Amino acid sequence: MTRIPHEPSGEPNPLRALTLDRLRCRTSMKWRAYPDDVLPLWVAEMDVLPAEPVVRAITDALALGDTGYPAGTGYAEALAAFAEKRWGWDGLAVERTAIVPDVMLGVVEMLKLVTGPGDPVVVNSPVYPPFFQFVEHMDRQVAEAPLGADLRIDLDVLEETFRRVTEGGRAAAFLLCSPHNPTGTVHTAAELAAVADLADRHGVRVVIDEIHAPITAAGVDFVPYLSVTGGENGLSLMSASKAWNLAGLKAALAIAGPGSAADLARMPEEVSHGPSHLGIIAHSAALRDGTDWLDSLRAGLDDNRRLLAGLLTEHLPAVTHRPAEATYLAWLDCRALGLADDPAEVFLRRGRVALNSGIPFGTGGAGHVRLNLATSPELIEEGVRRMAAALD
Template identity: 80%
Template sequence: MTSIPQHPPGEPDPLRALTLGQLRRRTSMKWRTYPEDVLPLWVAEMDVPLAGPVVRAVTDALALGDTGYPAGTGYAEALAGFAAKRWNWDGIAVERTAIVPDVMLGVVEMLRLVTGPGDPVIVNSPVYPPFYQFVTHLNRRVVEAPLGAGLRLDLDLLETTFRAATAGGGRAAFLLCSPHNPTGTVHTAAELAAVAELAERHGVRVVADEIHAPLVAPGVTFVPYLSVPGAGRGLSLMSASKGWNLAGLKAALAVAGPGAAADLARMPEEVGHGASHVAVIAHTAALNDATGWLDALLAGLDANRRLLTALLAEHLPAVRPHPGRATYLAWLDCRALGLGHDPAAVFLDRGRVALNSGLPFGTGGAGHVRLNLATSPEILTEGVRRMAAALT
């Protein structure tokens, strides 16, 4: 029987802090979408209490009645400090940042700046489903350049796609997911530099969704897109949302490379009004004061990745997990189970465990599911047990 790994000494693992009973008191999407007999291991919410510094910052703001409109550059300064310490990158210039309501709405605004109606936006499928939804709603055209071997960027395909997208002098953008959701792939500096070179050669503007940047496994290096040579005309969206479980406290930052400063300056001022002042306070506290909590979380997630691999080997050996090294999401290849294009529907119906269907992730998603690792080892173990029971 698979044993549950022990947490190393230090700040306590937040993934082990809450019971299933406590979690079921939550009223957010993860816990209220399905009936109570379903174990939810799907949408990107973590089963953790908030970091103490975040709770204190928000509580103090509420006690003071500090619930007005966002102002100042504290969030950008906090992100710049975090990037310098965490990624050894001092490239975030506060004057080349802007507050946006959240990462996906920020993506929309950046795409609006560098493309026009009907222009192509290239994505690496399988990829986060809102990429398709938001781009289409913006009246842009999604063009897939699927991931290649090992679910890494296929640079040859990207070049072909970039060339076709800009044939005749048209505009195009590349919406880069880094680290990649759902695969957990961490792009290397060499890969990102190659992307930047291709983008410059073909006149494609890169918009990078880097929301999962804080969530890389111990010993793995995240490389900000704007840090690589040739990426100066790129735009990035960053946030503390995923790293500290702050999705309900909406705020993010758009960051421009030196060659994109003029583009960012054209963003309408009212876009920044959509962010929450309390959220900005929370995100700033997370980046400044809750890195110890983040480190404990990352250790817990790494243990859960190993636990999931062991559980699948024991109970579902035909399922192939992709060894992602970032995010708290696991991409599982279930095609050998013979459950058709949508195994998540079978796991839900027969096993009463909710996973994300691979189908909305685009090409490469059929026969796959995405599983949320950000839970206790006990709940993760029960989730795999239910998946296995769905096959009997």
Template identity: 80%
Template sequence: MFTALVIFTIPWQYGPAARLVPVPATAAYLDPMASIQENPGEPNPLRALTLDRLRCRTSMKWRTYPEDVLPVWVAEMDVPLAAPVVRAVTAAMELGDTGYPAGTAYAEALAAFAAKRWGWDGLDPARTAIVPDVMLGVVEMLRLVTGPGDPVVVNSPVYPPFYQFVGHLDRRVVEAPLGVGGRIDLDVLEATFRGLGGVRAGYLLCSPHNPTGTVHTAAELAAVTALAERYGVRVVADEIHAPLTAPGVGFVPYLSVPGADRGLALMSASKAWNLAGLKAALALAGPGAAADLARLPEEVSHGPSHVGVIAHTAALTDGTAWLDALLAGLDENRHLLAGLLDRHLPGIRYQPGEATYLAWLDCRALGLGEDPAEFFLERGRVAVNSGIPFGTGGAGHVRFNLAASPEVITEAVRRMAAALG
């Protein structure tokens, strides 16, 4: 037996004055588990929580700015947890199962998920290692295949911690900017690799790409692999957003690509199931990188949370119906945002991404300078991510978090448009 925290939620709709107003509760919402119960017909979890309930959270998204600011920035989702995760963590709490992580259950769950979801049966739990989270795992993988002062290539604009963590590791970031449509420019990538002069180097691949939401194709990844092998560059792929693809878009794991044997990759359930506070990720090695992974210091495995491992394992094993409901909701939100921008902020260019729950908005035509995020925060009381920390190509852009209710997204765009007068 186990007990669970019960949260009653009331859905919200827009009133005529563009305020969030309560709607009478329906039977589905009176059932405290209706919005997260695991079944084939699960409702959209992005519609399950009220704004007032979300403001009770104490995480970064909800505590960084004053209450009059609408937060659509950092990568946290406005969802209740999937019921299987709640059950698994609650059972662990009641059992006092809060020690150190052990075993390969997480890796086995990810292997089964990858086989079913992506048709990839090459994830061997014997070539995995538990790491605290994806970015700390990236650091450890780069430490295995590069040395102090060595270059690490990234495709800008890209997730800002790539710059921060690589710099703190005493490696040198070298940009190979994305090309047309936010895709990898293979000519630029080759020129960048060639310009390294044959020194030991890494390539930190963001797949799917954050912030553009681009999903690299099998052909693109095969070309990347060929270039990396030609120029002796070791690839480390951050695949944390892999489960978050739009309908009809297939994710290709980097290590599934022929010739990627010497590659390393990092995966986690944290982004897709909103588990960032439950630290646990997996480092994966291709057959040609197994010896590298074997050199990972044993103490790295002490960093992940055992409870995190339990949560991530439950998500991958039993949380796929919840994930599918989330993916459908995110796709609705992509189209919603595109329509809202077209009507109210036509100066913003937005191409809905193929993955992630992040939207990359080109605001340069609005004449707001290099950092429109600052304008929208000060004048509109909307928090979005500034594009500047994403590197070359980021100025004049903002990143908008789509993992919110349609009402919150609508209100955010209303405020942004009103700020422009």
């Protein structure tokens, strides 16, 4: 695959556009879950204004009264063009896509296609907590294959887990997070091909959450799972919601590889009624015309990753972390601070800063917190200051 180099866009850093006072006027979860004296650096919402092409597309739709039901393949076409230009991947076939309400509801529908009640679903913990919640709610069994000490997929552990869960010919799936949340790891083509080979040998179906794919650090290339050798049997979920902060405008795409097209075709037609028509308009505009905004965001996140590393060295040297290769999240190992399994509770109670507790992320999460970097440098500085003050 030939990728297009990313050049500076010239757009201002979206992470510097809003003051704390303006952010506190928001009514979404990030800014309403805690009292006003708490600095929220937790849930995956970004402190940005939307890209102008998105605002224009939504405004035009409202002016036209275009607020009905979704139709057509515009979203898939926009994503296919983005994938070819951004990742050098021309294998996203529009005819092998379907709109779904959002990525996690799409994951549920894909798992229903390839597993039955009680079947195991393998995950690489520590991992996004809804992987556990949604899988268990749909009457499947979570089987953990923990990441290695380097926070990458441990292929030996994964193979042993595949072998164990498929004993006796039992159906099983692997729910892969790519890029990985919370660590920000970007799986390489070689790693993904090895995963595909293991899945094929053990008869495990792979469903992939690729929601953070557009948000990579400088010099890091995202590799779509369906593009690697052996990946043609996978079922991917993608969305513009994380990269352009559109979680409140629900829409996502399920994408089948050539070998799984028949599976996707079995998805009930009524699932496609769930996405928001305005969401699809917004996501399509972001993918088509919002790439300059995205690259300014990515540059701002690179700056924030460097800032956080320096602040931790200065104020919390016992906290360790690996700067993420993707996402706008930072996974912080706080075990050396002696705050027991849930340091987020201590940082909230003593420092009035809200972070995600590592415990719901599964094995490997205790003693860790997840920090949201998609905010202004000033708020990151204030957040680390509060974390350090919580130790006094």
